Amino acid sequence: xxxxxxxxxxxxxxxxxxxxxxxxxxxxxxxxxxxxxxxxxxxxxxxxxxxxxxxxxxxxxxxxxxxxxxxxxxxxxxxxxxxxxxxxxxxxxxxxxxxxxxxxxxxxxxxxxxxxxxxxxxxxxxxxxxxxxxxxxxxxxxxxxxxxxxxxxxxxxxxxxxxxxxxxxxxxxxxxxxxxxxxxxxxxxxxxxxxxxxxxxxxxxxxxxxxxxxxxxxxxxxxxxxxxxxxxxxxxxxxxxxxxxxxxxxxxxxxxxxxxxxxxxxxxxxxxxxxxxxxxxxxxxxxxxxxxxxxxxxxxxxxxxxxxxxxxxxxxxxxxxxxxxxxxxxxxxxxxxxxxxxxxxxxxxxxxxxxxxxxxxxxxxxxxxxxxxxxxxxxxxxxxxxxxxxxxxxxxxxxxxxxxxxxxxxxxxxxxxxxxxxxxxxxxxxxxxxxxxxxxxxxxxxxxxxxxxxxxxxxxxxxxx
Numbered sequence: 202x203x204x205x206x207x208x209x210x211x212x213x214x215x216x217x218x219x220x221x222x223x224x225x226x227x228x229x230x231x232x233x234x235x236x237x238x239x240x241x242x243x244x245x246x247x248x249x250x251x252x253x254x255x256x257x258x259x260x261x262x263x264x265x266x267x268x269x270x271x272x273x274x275x276x277x278x279x280x281x282x283x284x285x286x287x288x289x290x291x292x293x294x295x296x297x298x299x300x301x302x303x304x305x306x307x308x309x310x311x312x313x314x315x316x317x318x319x320x321x322x323x324x325x326x327x328x329x330x331x332x333x334x335x336x337x338x339x340x341x342x343x344x345x346x347x348x349x350x351x352x353x354x355x356x357x358x359x360x361x362x363x364x365x366x367x368x369x370x371x372x373x374x375x376x377x378x379x380x381x382x383x384x385x386x387x388x389x390x391x392x393x394x395x396x397x398x399x400x401x402x403x404x405x406x407x408x409x410x411x412x413x414x415x416x417x418x419x420x421x422x423x424x425x426x427x428x429x430x431x432x433x434x435x436x437x438x439x440x441x442x443x444x445x446x447x448x449x450x451x452x453x454x455x456x457x458x459x460x461x462x463x464x465x466x467x468x469x470x471x472x473x474x475x476x477x478x479x480x481x482x483x484x485x486x487x488x489x490x491x492x493x494x495x496x497x498x499x500x501x502x503x504x505x506x507x508x509x510x511x512x513x514x515x516x517x518x519x520x521x522x523x524x525x526x527x528x529x530x531x532x533x534x535x536x537x538x539x540x541x542x543x544x545x546x547x548x549x550x551x552x553x554x555x556x557x558x559x560x561x562x563x564x565x566x567x568x569x570x571x572x573x574x575x576x577x578x579x580x581x582x583x584x585x586x587x588x589x590x591x592x593x594x595x596x597x598x599x600x601x602x603x604x605x606x607x608x609x610x611x612x613x614x615x616x617x618x619x620x621x622x623x624x625x626x627x628x629x630x631x632x633x634x635x636x637x638x639x640x641x642x643x644x645x646x647x648x649x650x651x652x653x654x655x656x657x658x659x660x661x662x663x664x665x666x
Contacts, residue, residue, distance in 0.1 A: 239371040246315040247363050253311055266311045266359075273355050277304040281348040285328075289346070290337035299328045303352055310359035318372060321356055322379075325349050329383055338390055344383040345394045350401065357402050361409025369406045376402050434611075441612050445619060454493060461489040517551035518543065518578060521558055525576055528562045533591075535562065535574040543580045550640045553616040554578065554587050560609045561589035561636040569594040572633065584622070585640045593632030613638065 253266040281300035285291045291299075302324035310317035329344035345353070353376075361369060380395025464486035468479045518539070525537040546554075558576055565574050572594040579586045610626060613636065617624040622640040629635055 238367065239374060242365070242367040242371040243315070243319075243375065245368070246313060247365070247368075249363070250312050253359065253362055267308075270307045270311050270355075270359070273352065274304045274307045277307075277348055277352050281346075281352075284346055284348055285332075288337055289332055289335045289341055291331060291335045295331055299324055299331070300348075303328070303349060307352065307355060307359075310356055314356065314359040314363050315368060318356060318360055321352065322375065325353065326379055329379075333383075333387055333390060342392055342394045343387075343390045344380065345398050350394065350398050353398060354401050354405055357405040358409050361406045362413050366410065369410055373399070373403050373406055437611055438615070441615050445612075445615055454496060457489050457493045457496070461486050461493070464489060515552050516555050517548075518546065518554055520555060521576070521578060524555070524559055524562065528566065528574070531566050532570060533562070533566055533572065533574055535565075535576060538575070538577040538579075540579045543578070543585065544582060544642070546580075546585060546642065547620075550585055550620050550642065553620050553622075554585060554638070554640060556616055557587050557613050557636070557638050558589060560612050564609045564634075564636075565589075565591045569634065580642065583642055585642055587636075587638045587640070589636040590629070591633050 252263070254262050257263045278300050281303055282296050285296035285299060286293055303321055306317040306320040309320075325345065328346075328349065332338055332341075332343055332346070357372075360372060364372070377395075377399040380399055384391050384395055464482045467482045468474050474482075521539060522537060525535050528535045558578070562574065562576070565572060569591050572591040574589065574591040577586070577588040579588075613624055613626070617638050617640065620640045622638060625635070625637040627635060
């Protein structure tokens with residue numbers, strides 16, 4: 202049984218279907234999306250509806266756009282009506298309507314320039330169509346009368362200060378396309394005013410957009426500088442607190458060591474101590490040693506590169522005399538008034554008082570070189586008072602640093618806050634500067650029988666902590 206032969210394939214068409222025009226030419230592949238994007242830009246107003254110059258520092262600057270827009274609207278309204286009626290001999294009703302539609306929206310352009318452009322542009326196009334058949338068009342500017350050009354340029358200023366680049370490009374292209382359209386339909390009446398308006402509109406949009414973007418860039422720069430300054434101040438504060446914590450390690454470690462030694466030696470110093478008490482003292486000593494080890498680990502976390510010298514014992518008020526002498530050798534005539542009997546001073550207060558004097562003298566050397574300076578440290582039993590006053594310098598001085606790498610005033614505030622005291626700093630009427638700190642001596646009574654914290658040498662005044 203034989204099988205039927207396979208069917209023959211269909212003949213190829215002589216004229217294959219052509220691809221759409223947009224897929225065959227590079228122009229069609231991007232022209233339509235570009236036109237859609239530009240038309241979408243004309244329908245998308247700016248997000249902000251704030252008046253122009255709304256953030257100007259002075260009230261008259263914020264009011265200026267309204268005054269200018271009102272002045273042009275009031276002057277163009279009767280002028281346009283008179284020109285359309287007297288020169289072009291257009292009907293009074295049409296002249297009044299066109300003049301109002303071309304002038305009044307300038308007030309709207311202060312807050313919503315794109316919406317005002319739609320109204321004015323539509324009125325300009327309608328006016329060009331009506332003027333084509335007017336009796337007095339011969340020898341007159343067409344399609345854009347002089348009043349239209351003036352109002353349109355004012356509108357471009359408002360639009361350039363608010364709209365995006367894409368919107369400005371779409372507006373400029375629409376302006377040029379409208380003028381080119383009227384040039385094609387009536388070359389007899391056209392006098393080239395469409396080219397003048399296109400050029401003026403383009404230049405105005407470019408200049409105003411550039412000014413706006415420059416102002417935006419300056420505002421962003423100022424905002425970034427403020428953010429950077431805040432971050433710098435925060436970083437300075439954190440660095441100063443970390444340094445104070447590292448410096449106080451010696452003070453706390455000393456007390457922990459005393460607790461360990463006392464707990465370990467208690468069973469040998471106290472006779473007849475019961476076994477539970479011995480175990481309790483042993484537990485206390487072990488806990489103190491463990492806490493001391495944890496403090497050393499914490500110190501290694503807080504320690505930054507190049508701070509190995511901070512392992513040395515911290516200075517105190519007994520080193521203030523050497524600090525003042527080093528300042529005198531640096532060229533600052535300084536004198537010290539240190540009370541002979543300050544009484545017991547807590548180690549934290551002792552260290553803080555020394556650092557406050559050190560930072561104050563460093564500021565004098567840096568910002569008021571040669572100024573006579575007086576350092577006073579007194580105590581009334583409850584509070585330790587540290588006073589550093591410098592006079593006016595004859596030479597040039599630099600502004601006192603409150604942030605940055607100096608850490609002077611920041612360090613003083615943190616040290617005073619640490620001890621629960623108060624700090625008063627500020628310029629004097631004669632041009633000098635004063636630093637007054639009061640540090641409480643709350644633990645003075647208890648410290649009468651306690652060992653003092655270890656102190657060490659210091660290398661004189663530093664730039665700042």
